[in-house]
Structure formats: structure tokens, C-alpha cells
Amino acid sequence: MLKYLEATGENRDEAIENALSQLGLDRDEVSVEVLDNGKKGFLGIGSTPARVRVSYEAPDEPETIHKPVEEKKEAKKEAKPKAEKLSITTEDDTPRLVKPAPADFQPEKLEKPERPARASHEDKPRRERSERADRPRRPRRDRAERPVTPSVPKERELIPVSEECMKKAETMASGFVSGLLDKMGIENEVTVLPQTECDQLRLNIAGPDMGAVIGRHGDTLDAIQYLASLVLNNELDEHVRLSLDTENYREKRAESLERLARKMAMKVVKTHRSMTLEPMNPYERRIIHAALQDFNGVTTYSTGTEPSRRVVVAPDSRRADH
Structure with a gap:
């Protein structure tokens, strides 16, 4: 103290x-x-x-417990305990009277309550090992070693479209796109391009003012293509993929995106930091993934939700040259 x-x-x-x-x-x-x-x-x-x-x-002083007056009076009355009772003191200094044990009392013969026996390991039924337990276990890889899987769509199964259905799709899509541009006040001429895939219809728009048709990063062209695809596949019994282009914009945009992808990949390898590109539609994101799938030292994946989904170019030391 x-x-x-x-x-x-x-x-x-x-x-x-x-x-x-x-x-x-x-x-x-x-x-x-x-x-x-x-x-x-x-x-x-x-x-x-x-x-x-x-x-x-200083050494701690023992605490003095002041007993009530009534307890003192009772203690005086019980100063002479009866012969058949024995006075003991509990931990809290409170006197308690108990009867003495009989002369023939033997504590070792007290009956103890029987506890349920615990089942030993030998008594427990062993689970039979399945055939899979005998197979060699695959080595476990740490989380840091797990590769980041880029969100590149899997290869689609091409379903051929009949010639009759394709002819009908050409007429419907050309008429819808031409009529929509007429409503927008844009002079146009829609032609059908040679077919490169068995389920794809390719159309080209020509005219004096195609900048308004393309829009910023092809947004207007993509919107027209989307609307035409909805109308087309709502009327046809077979699924037809529509590709709309003007002034060779799709090819020029693909080349531009490939250059951008390689430029960003070189920055990522040099700085060892991830680069996030601007929001793109699924078609443009596939171009980025395809352009960098064999680029040493980087990996790609998509993040976010549409229409703000972006491609991330991240460092990947497992793919770097040693």
C-alpha cells in the first residue's frame, strides 16, 4: 500500500x-x-x-469486519453449543452449525454418481475411405500464385443461318437503318458487305456526313446497330448477328485500340503498376484482351458494370521473360 x-x-x-x-x-x-x-x-x-x-x-492492513449487533448477541447465546452440533466457520467468517458425523462413518464408502463413459477413439466408427481418398492430392497453391483470369469471353459456337433467313435479314436490317437515318435527316446509302461468318450480317453506310453517324468513339454507330439487332432478331426465327460499319470505322478503331493496348502494356511493364482504360463496349474490350493475350509481363481483366465497364492492364511477373 x-x-x-x-x-x-x-x-x-x-x-x-x-x-x-x-x-x-x-x-x-x-x-x-x-x-x-x-x-x-x-x-x-x-x-x-x-x-x-x-x-x-507500507504493508497492507487487514480489514476489520464489523459484525452487526444482532450477530454479536446471537454469538453470545451460542457460546455453549449443544453436544450434537459442531460449530465451524466458513470463508466469509459466518458461523455455521453442522451435526457431527457418526462414529462408523467411512468417507471412502461414499457412493459417487456414475458419469457416462466417454467413447474412446477406438469405439468410434471409422468412416470408410472413399476411392477419391486414394488418389494423389494436387499441390495447393498460395493465393498470390493464383493467376488472374481475364474476363475474355469464351469462343462462341457458330450456328449457321439458312440462306432464306439471311436474305430476309438483309432486307429488314437495310430498310430499318436507312429509314432511321432518314428520320435523323442524314443522307445515306446502305449496302450489304460480303459475309465472313456463317451467322453474321455485315452492312455498310455511305454518305456525305458520316461523322454524325459514328459519334464519339462510335457510340452513335453502336446504338444504331443495337436497335437494328433488336428489331431483326425479334422478327426472325434464327439468330443473326448484325455488324454495322461506315467509312471503315470498325477496322480503324480496332487498330487504334491495339496501339493503345500495347502502349499501356509497355507502361505497366516499366512502372509495375496497373493501368485502367476508359469505359468500352464488349466488342472493344475483346480487342484489348486479344491484343495483349500474348504480351509478356502483363495480364488483362475487366472491372465495373455496364456501361462503365473498363479493362485493367496489370503486371504479371509469371508471364515475363527470364
Whole structure:
């Protein structure tokens, strides 16, 4: 228990000596806090004594439990216990009377309640190992070693479209696109391009003002193509993929995206930091993935939701040249 004592003297050292003499302790056994260094004054006028506070460790004093008056009276009455009872004291200093044990009492013969026996490992039925348990386990790879799978769409299964259906699709798509551009006040001429895939219809738009048809990064051209595809496949029994182009924009855009992809990949390899491209439609994202699928040191994946989904070019040391 930590205790304190304040003492005074003409100066600080004398006040400390006075405190030590009162306690009977050495200087090393106490901690001193100077409360006031004191003042000598002038010719004894205005002087103040020095005052210190000494802290020291003292043994803990046993706590005295004051019993109520009623308990004291009951204790006096039970001063002479009866022969058949024995007085004991519990942990909380409360007297309790119990009957003495009989003369033939044998504690080792007390009946103990039987506990249910625990089933040992040998008693537990063993699960039969399946045939899969005998197969060699595949080595476990850490999370850091798991490759980032780019969100490149899998190769589609091309379903050929009949010649009759394709002829009908050409007439419907050409008429819809031409009529829509007429409503927009854009002079146009829609022609059918040679077929490159068995389920694809390719159309080309020609005219004096195709900048308005293309729009920013091909947004207007993509929107017209999307609307025409909805109308087309809503009327046909077979699925036809529509590709709309003007002034060879699709090919020029693909070349531009491939150059952008390689440029970003070189930056990623040099800085070891991921680069996030601007939002693109699924067709343009596929161009980026395809352009960098064999580029050493980088990997690509898509993030976000449409229409703000973007391609991320990230460093990949496992694909770098050693």
C-alpha cells in the first residue's frame, strides 16, 4: 500500500530529513515530491518553510469486519453449543452449525454418481475411405500464385443461318437503318458487305456526313446497330448477328485500340503498376484482351458494370521473360 507524509523545514533538505526521521526510513526507500522550496525573506520577515511530500510503501492492513449487533448477541447465546452440533466457520467468517458425523462413518464408502463413459477413439466408427481418398492430392497453391483470369469471353459456337433467313435479314436490317437515318435527316446509302461468318450480317453506310453517324468513339454507330439487332432478331426465327460499319470505322478503331493496348502494356511493364482504360463496349474490350493475350509481363481483366465497364492492364511477373 502506498502512503504519503508531508513534512516542513527551513529548506528542502531539512524537510526531507524531518520526514525520514518520522518514518524511520532511508532516503532510498521513499520518493520525494517538493511542494514548496520556501523563502528566506528579509531579516526573517516574509519567510516561509519548505514543504515536501514523501511517498513510501507500507504493508497492507487487514480489514476489520464489523459484525452487526444482532450477530454479536446471537454469538453470545451460542457460546455453549449443544453436544450434537459442531460449530465451524466458513470463508466469509459466518458461523455455521453442522451435526457431527457418526462414529462408523467411512468417507471412502461414499457412493459417487456414475458419469457416462466417454467413447474412446477406438469405439468410434471409422468412416470408410472413399476411392477419391486414394488418389494423389494436387499441390495447393498460395493465393498470390493464383493467376488472374481475364474476363475474355469464351469462343462462341457458330450456328449457321439458312440462306432464306439471311436474305430476309438483309432486307429488314437495310430498310430499318436507312429509314432511321432518314428520320435523323442524314443522307445515306446502305449496302450489304460480303459475309465472313456463317451467322453474321455485315452492312455498310455511305454518305456525305458520316461523322454524325459514328459519334464519339462510335457510340452513335453502336446504338444504331443495337436497335437494328433488336428489331431483326425479334422478327426472325434464327439468330443473326448484325455488324454495322461506315467509312471503315470498325477496322480503324480496332487498330487504334491495339496501339493503345500495347502502349499501356509497355507502361505497366516499366512502372509495375496497373493501368485502367476508359469505359468500352464488349466488342472493344475483346480487342484489348486479344491484343495483349500474348504480351509478356502483363495480364488483362475487366472491372465495373455496364456501361462503365473498363479493362485493367496489370503486371504479371509469371508471364515475363527470364
